[in-house]
Amino acid sequence: MCGIAGILRFDQAPVDAGVLAAMARTLAHRGPDDHGFWQAPGVGFAHTRLSIIDLSGSRQPMQSADGRWVITFNGEIFNYRALxxxxxxxxxxxxxxEVIxxxxxxxxLGWIExxxxxFAFALHDMSLGTTHLVRDRLGVLPLYYTTTPRQLVFGSEIKAVLASATAQPGVDLLSLDAYLSGRSVPSPDTLFEGIKKLPPAHRATITREGTVRLTRYWQPPAADARGQWTTSAAVDAVDAAVTAAVDSALxxxxxxxxxxxxxxxxSLIVAKIxxxxxxxxxxxxAAGFGNPAxxxxxxxxxxxxxVGTDHHEVHVDARDFESLWPELTWHRDAPISEPADIAVYRLAQTAGQSVRVVLSGEGGDELFAGYPKYRAARAVSAVTALPAGLRARGVSALEHRLPAALGRARIALRAAGADTRAEQYxxxxxxxxxxxxxxxLGSLPTRALSLGTTGSGRTGNHDVIREMLLADLDGWLPDNLLERGDRMSMAASLELRPPLLDHRLVDLAFxxxxxxxxxxxxxxxxxxEVARRSLPAEVVDRRKVGFRxxxxxxxxxxxxxxxWDRLTGADSFVAQTLDRTAVRALLERHDSGRFNEENRIWTLMCLEVWHETFFGTHSSARTIQTQRD
Structure with a gap:
């Protein structure tokens, strides 16, 4: 994978080569092997390369043989030889x-289907003066942009967009509610005011005059007719599709x-390889934390x-969190969404000593309903027949009485008390x-949250499991898990590939x-059942733990x-922006030992570290970049 960046000037003025170079420098970790630039009146592209395919050729940005199209491309096209x-x-x-x-x-342009x-790439049409930004169907790779009356700036990471600006944008207060809801901000928004994230499965067409038009080019299919699949046929089909996806990703x-x-x-992916x-x-x-539990x-x-692999392990402890938190926040361009982000980075560092590409298992839970919540989905959905006010009062009365040991029951109870189905999911x-x-948030403004953009894939008979899967495919997967996977691996200059998100397998799953x-x-x-054909039963049937x-x-x-210092101190962004009394009460509940508030505290801590990193005076993004340079 690579890093891409560019500037489109709507007044057709020349693009500053120094600004393009500064943007590329922020993406050096994504492409340590090579870099390149291309400019024409009103447009400039930059590229940093991690060489994976055609190592000695394929320098970018690249122009078509007829001179009409220019591309700066991040990603891998697994079927490029057949194409x-x-x-x-x-x-x-x-x-x-060059195949693209x-x-x-x-x-x-429709050929990209x-x-x-x-993939995430920019294509400039020299004939029409239009530029197209394209992001892959599931959002494995990122692409950000911002517009002003004079120009559009894009990049693989927000820091590349920031490098083009004379003034830094502020915090998008409208996105704080979304962040507190899911520890990440759903596309097209970010926590940076005015900086947008191109949604998965979309392309943006930018005209010479500056008009931006978004088009969705893919969405999950509708479910097949009832009774069309036997269980044995489903297992065989998934087995074949997983095998093909892993083969492609190699x-x-x-x-x-x-x-x-x-x-x-x-484990299934490793067995298939x-x-x-x-x-x-x-x-x-593999990564561990020194805790047998x-x-x-x-x-x-x-x-x-x-299976018979050459296995490597890395151990992570609290010191890794304290020392790596600001740097990895800089890489993420956002609050670290999951504690496992830091472990994934240490894992990428270890893997990068032996390989340049790793396959990972992201997507299996979101395609095939792997989380415990899917087991409880229908029961919790049925509770929504009760009036919202009654449910909310019942949840409020019971939830805080549940001990830490009943964490999953507490989550289900909270979901049952949500006002709407979108909020419930x-x-x-x-x-x-x-x-x-x-x-x-008090009186701070908020932005309305919706179920997402794949609504047309829903069934008329209200299949709550399918709806939950679609909601996760819209938000949790691309904005949390895949963003983590991309940033933490590329921070170590390692390419990550999730074969279970091959869109052909996704189509089958839905x-x-x-x-x-x-x-x-x-x-x-x-x-x-597919995994059972290749792995021991105790591996397949054991209780799901997750990356804890x-x-x-x-x-x-x-x-x-x-x-305590970061969340209640005098210069704390969290303390100044959110309700200080509510924050202190949360910390005291956790300190008591009777309740485990780690997820909520983590969410606030990561928001604070993000603000320190990009807006603070002690550990600013500029300081981190200077240290890396």
Whole structure:
């Protein structure tokens, strides 16, 4: 993968080459192998390259053979060889970048729907003076932009956009409610005022005069007719699709490894790699936290021994969090959304010593209903038949009485008390309920939240599991998990590929009935049945744990002083912006030891560290960049 950036001047004035170079420098970690620039009247592109395919060629930005199209491209096109064979074009390279130019040159912009892979790119049409920004279907790779009356600026990361500005934007207060709802801000918004995120499966067309038009080019299909799938046919189809997706994701001219948590998704991917490439031992990588109650390292070792991989481990502790927090916030351009972000970075550092590409298991839960919430979905949905006011009062009366040991019951109770179905779906992952957010935000303005943009894929018979999956596909997956995966891996100059998000597998998953996803109380049933063909039963059937970090203990010990100082201090953004009394009450509840408020405290701490990093005077983004330069 790579870093891309560019400037479009609506007055057709020359683009400042020094500004383009400054933008590219902020993306050096995304592309340490090469960099390039291209300029024409009113437009300039920059590119930093991590060489994965056609290592000695395919320099960017790249212009088509007829001179009409220019591209700066981030990503990998897994079916580029098959596409190349179908195109009559005077190819000059052996890479995937030129295949995009060739296809668009011969067949027009709609041809991009043939691409299989992960990508974010800009295409400039010299003939019409228009520029197209394109992001892959699931949002694996990022793309940001901002507009003024004079220009549009875009980049793979927000810091590249910031590098073009003479004045730094402020905090988008309208997005604080969304952040407190899900620890990330759904596209097209960000926490930076005026900086937008191109939504997944969209392209933006920018005219010479500055008009911006967004077009959605893909969405999940409707479910197949009832009774069309038998359980055995569903398992066979998913098995074949997973195999094809993993095979596609292995396309590279450099070594490829895999993350291995010991869970079903990553274990299945590793088993598939080993079966597809029996002549090579798979390099696998796992992270642990030194806590037997949450560590999954023994399970990862079990799978490694079963498959026969060369296995590597890294251990993460509280010191990693304190020392890496500001730097990784700079890489994220946003608050660190999950405690596992820091562990994923340390994992990427370790993997980068052996390989340049890793496969990961993101997407399995969001496609095949893997989270515990899907098991409780129908019961919680049924509660919404009660009046909202009655539900809210009941939840408020019960929730704070539940001890930390009943954390999952507490989450289900909070979801049942949500006002609307959209709010209910978000509440499963929300650190703060709608009522709590109102208390924290006071009179601050908010932006309305919706179910998302894939509404046309919903069924008429109200399949609540499918609706939850679509909601996660719209928000939680791209804005949290995939953003984390991209930033933490690219911070270590490592390419991350999630094969379960091959859009052909996604299409199949949404055509399948929910009855093969949650079956007999078992979540992710159909994918587990596929995994059972390659993995030991104890790996497939064990209880889902997830990438757990012992934050609750750390906030009462090694990180306690930092927590109180950052969230209640005189210069604290959280204390100045949110309700100070509510924040202090939250910390005191956690200190008591009777309740575990780690998720809420983490959410506020990450917001504070983000503000320090980009707007503070002690650990500013400019200082971090200077240190890296």
């Amino acid at each position: 190349r064979a179908s195109l009559r074009y005077p190819f000059r390279t052996d890479g995937d970048t 130019l060739a296809g668009v040159s011969r067949h027009g 043939n691409l299989v892979g992960q 396309v590279a001219d450099v070594p490829v490894g895999a993350y291995l948590s010991g869970g079903v998704d990553s 080993a079966a597809l490439r029996p002549d090579r031992r798979v390099q696998t990588f 949450t560590d999954e390292l023994p399970w990862a070792r079990r799978v490694s021994e079963h 978000r509440t499963w992952f929300a650190p703060f309920t709608q009522q709590e957010r109102r208390s924290l 055509r399948l009935p929910s009855s093969v996803k949650v079956r007999g109380g078992t979540t992710k049933w159909v994918l587990k 970090v012992p934050l609750g203990d750390w906030f009462r010990s090694g990180l306690r002083d930092s927590m």
